[in-house]
Amino acid sequence: MPTKQESIPVTDALPAPPGKLADYLSLARFDHMTKHVFILPGLVLALALQPPIFANLVFKVPLGLLSAICIASANYVINEWLDREHDAAHPTKSKRRAVVVALEPGLVYGEYLFLAITGLFLAYIVGTLFFLTSIAFLASGVLYNVRPMRLKDKPYLDVLMECLNNPIRFLLGWAIVDGLTLPPVSVLAAYWMAGAFLMAAKRLGEYRDIAQTAGIEVLSKYRRSFHYYTEESLLVSCFVYAMMTAFLTGIFLVKYRVEYILVFPFMSGLFAVYIWLAARPGSVVQRPERLFHSRRLDVMLAACLAVFIFATFVDMPFLDFIATPSFLSLPVLR
Structure with missing residues (x-):
């Protein structure tokens, strides 16, 4: 029989503390705003390929970014x-x-509705194409997270669905400048595959870290799709997505702007740095909000963007031969 000094073991876990305002705001992950850098290439390309009305841009750019x-x-x-x-x-x-x-579930869903309605209202002010793209942006979150679809639990579809936000963001940037036409399908598809590479590399980093330390069972509990993945299959998928990005980008540059071939070496370097980061223990690729803490990645991304902007606005006719069929003539021996 226990004495007064002996403690009686507690079997029930302590109840979770009630949420505060800061807890509800943290759900919105405002620290992930850096991801909206993927809007900029769409905006820049639209400026290069379509004559913009700059007076409207001063009004539309901040509204569009706030909506996104x-x-x-x-x-x-x-x-x-x-x-x-x-x-x-x-x-x-x-x-x-x-x-x-x-x-409180009611407060969480209320926060969701407030952000969704505010975003769609601002998108409607920007323009019709931007508004329709914003609806697709919101719908992608439902398809990815909500049952019965919940595509994040399906192998490979989880990557392809999550990174669908990349071409959506590209289209948002395009729609800010030009709300009457759509960008080339080849560049949207290339942007999608580039996002798939980034997301598959993130999955690879998670797999290497968690499977080796906590075990595959824990990883499968966290995300069901990991039950079907292996380190080899994720690495191969990264390779496939990188190849598809290069192939689709090649189609775009041959049809629209051959100057973008100058971006290829820097894009390759960017992909190489990213897969190198994914292979490191505790990689920052698992936490996108911290990606810009990598100096190597920052340097490669800055170089890539600088060359992209340069190739967008500077014509280089001497590169036209790349898109023109030609054959080398050999001397005839007699």
């Missing part, structure tokens, strides 16, 4: 809320506020 931030944050809110049980199995995501504090 609101819709992306709405997707993050529903993502983090519906993933809270799965995130509990992840070594770092288990510290997310939806996991460790008690949040």
